[in-house]
Amino acid sequence: MTVSFKSDIVPLFTSMDIEHMSALGARLDDYSFMSRPGTASLVYEQVSSGKMPPSTSGEQRWSEGNVQLFRAWMDGGYQP
Ligand code: HEM
Known part of the structure; x- marks a missing residue:
């Protein structure tokens, strides 16, 4: 499956x-x-470690599935 920035990543x-x-x-x-x-690596680091979004924001940390989807987008060559 091709992971697309517009369809799969932005909605996260x-x-x-x-x-x-x-x-x-x-x-x-x-x-x-x-x-x-x-930039993508820095964002990956933040969401996979749970530093972003900050717990003080009231948002949940990303699920493992969302983190893996972001990783798959990177590994797939940053498809638009
Ligand atoms: C390049 C990676 C990122 C860096 C260096 C970064 C850095 C920061 C910093 C310094 C703040 C302000 C201080 C704080 O509230 O801790 C902040 C706030 C925030 N960040 Fe990030 N961030 C990154 C990525 C992200 C991502 C990927 C998300 C969401 C998935 C996110 C969501 C937020 C939110 C919601 C706030 C506001 C918190 C509040 O005001 O309550 N950030 N970020």
Whole structure:
């Protein structure tokens, strides 16, 4: 299965994630930003460790399935 940024990855982020991180310069819904390998790795590190989204935000940490989906998107060559 091909994992696509638009269909599979963007929906993993809540509007709160997108708004708060955009204010800090990380545009989670922007393909050209997210498909840079360094950026994708940093985001992967945050969601797989549970550092992001912060527990203080009231959001749950990502499920293992969501983390694996993000990983599969990276391994699949960052398909749009
Ligand atoms: C490049 C990776 C990321 C970095 C370096 C990063 C860094 C930060 C920092 C420094 C803050 C403000 C301080 C804090 O509340 O801890 C923050 C807030 C936040 N981040 Fe991230 N973040 C990243 C990715 C993400 C991702 C992938 C998500 C969602 C899945 C996310 C969701 C949030 C939310 C919801 C807040 C606001 C928390 C609040 O105001 O209650 N961030 N992030």
